[in-house]
Amino acid sequence: MSKQALIAGGGIGGMAAALACRRAGWEVRLFERAAVFSEVGAGVQLGPNVTRLLHDWGLQAALAQAAAFPKRLQVCDAGTGRELGALRLGQHMIDRYGAPYATVHRADLHGVLYAAVRGEADVALNLNQSLAHFTQTADTVCVRAAPSPAALDAAPPDIEGDVLIGADGLWSPVRQWLLGDGLPRVSGHLAYRALVRQDSLPAALRSQQVTVWLSPRLHVVQYPVRGGDWLNIVAIAQTRLPGPVQNLTPDRLDHWDHSGNAAELQALLSNACAALQGVVRAVPQWRLWLLCDRPPMRGPHQHARGRVALLGDAAHPMRPYLAQGAGMAIEDAAELGRALRLATDPTIGVPAALGHYALNRWQRNARVQARAERNGRIFHATGPLRWARNTAMGVLGERLLDMPWLYGAR
Numbered sequence: 001m002s003k004q005a006l007i008a009g010g011g012i013g014g015m016a017a018a019l020a021c022r023r024a025g026w027e028v029r030l031f032e033r034a035a036v037f038s039e040v041g042a043g044v045q046l047g048p049n050v051t052r053l054l055h056d057w058g059l060q061a062a063l064a065q066a067a068a069f070p071k072r073l074q075v076c077d078a079g080t081g082r083e084l085g086a087l088r089l090g091q092h093m094i095d096r097y098g099a100p101y102a103t104v105h106r107a108d109l110h111g112v113l114y115a116a117v118r119g120e121a122d123v124a125l126n127l128n129q130s131l132a133h134f135t136q137t138a139d140t141v142c143v144r145a146a147p148s149p150a151a152l153d154a155a156p157p158d159i160e161g162d163v164l165i166g167a168d169g170l171w172s173p174v175r176q177w178l179l180g181d182g183l184p185r186v187s188g189h190l191a192y193r194a195l196v197r198q199d200s201l202p203a204a205l206r207s208q209q210v211t212v213w214l215s216p217r218l219h220v221v222q223y224p225v226r227g228g229d230w231l232n233i234v235a236i237a238q239t240r241l242p243g244p245v246q247n248l249t250p251d252r253l254d255h256w257d258h259s260g261n262a263a264e265l266q267a268l269l270s271n272a273c274a275a276l277q278g279v280v281r282a283v284p285q286w287r288l289w290l291l292c293d294r295p296p297m298r299g300p301h302q303h304a305r306g307r308v309a310l311l312g313d314a315a316h317p318m319r320p321y322l323a324q325g326a327g328m329a330i331e332d333a334a335e336l337g338r339a340l341r342l343a344t345d346p347t348i349g350v351p352a353a354l355g356h357y358a359l360n361r362w363q364r365n366a367r368v369q370a371r372a373e374r375n376g377r378i379f380h381a382t383g384p385l386r387w388a389r390n391t392a393m394g395v396l397g398e399r400l401l402d403m404p405w406l407y408g409a410r
Helices: 012-023 048-056 060-066 090-097 106-118 173-178 250-254 262-268 274-281 325-343 350-379 383-396
Strands: 004-008 027-031 043-046 072-077 083-088 102-105 123-126 131-136 141-145 158-161 163-166 185-197 210-215 218-225 230-238 257-260 286-293 308-310
Touching: 004 012, 004 141, 004 158, 012 027, 012 106, 012 123, 012 163, 012 325, 043 048, 043 106, 043 218, 043 325, 048 060, 048 090, 048 325, 060 102, 060 106, 083 090, 083 383, 102 106, 102 218, 102 230, 106 123, 131 173, 141 163, 163 173, 163 325, 173 308, 218 274, 230 262, 230 274, 262 274, 308 350, 325 350, 350 383
Parallel strands: 004 027, 004 163, 027 123, 072 210, 163 308
Antiparallel strands: 043 102, 072 083, 131 141, 141 158, 185 230, 185 286, 210 218, 218 230, 257 286
């Protein structure tokens, strides 16, 4: 008999998990609390460690249509505009790691995965469906669906499966039911995000490469998406948090997104070089996100227990200073698929297979979380640390920016 995977969450992680589970021979039932399948946010960077997996899933052509493939990454001093270091991307990444470095709009990446899942048999995608709780035994996991607003008097149905995958994001209810370890922490970092059509910018501001501008307590990243037709711009600042953040509920924080004050961002960059100020002033509208995360993972128990596994931000939300949040969710999904393929062998139980998944993932995710935190301190450095960073980047250049431990095959 085929086994059934229940998945909470229909974002990038949930769709990747659905595809991996189906390719492993499992039936899939996915539950998304929103009314439509979509992704908020702007762009994401995908290193060759991630694009390699997407290619393995047969998504190379779809990704090529949706993404941009910059040939170069440069790091610049935001004040002077001077280039501090650079990393070759493009063909160099393909030659070195067997897959390209891509930049893509979150919604487009989600669309690629969603189309692939829709093309699979034995997948049920359920919208407007929240989960209320789960119970598990040695033989099964049972999920209770939350009552529908249209039928409040009806008893919510119980849904049985062989495994439950919590891919339900930063404020994951599945995590709370499984681990009960409290809410994510507010990082004190704000992200101003924008997308601009390249043809609406002056020619001097258009770009087909990744540029990182470093400034004390702030940095800006820009790169092309949507085949290079759009420019994604993100400014992340350690600054005063607007409003009483401590009073926001998890649900409100998850969607805490409002129009950013361009004047505030321009004031933060008042000492920036003319090129960077030109990019910021060319943006007609900013969106503002409050960044939250958790400390690095401490053990495999934070990835899986019994018949329940956590994936992506539900397991290891991280700061964006290594550009690997979406990437680690996709890596999780690929490893989960390999583990669940083992579980189709009747001599290997589902808990043992999920234990294998957890052991293979938690240390890598913890390392990426810790490295992202460390990068944030380096990006936003002041005083002697800033001088040491600039000097090291000038001396080591590409050797400092390349990351074989991250991009290489695993």
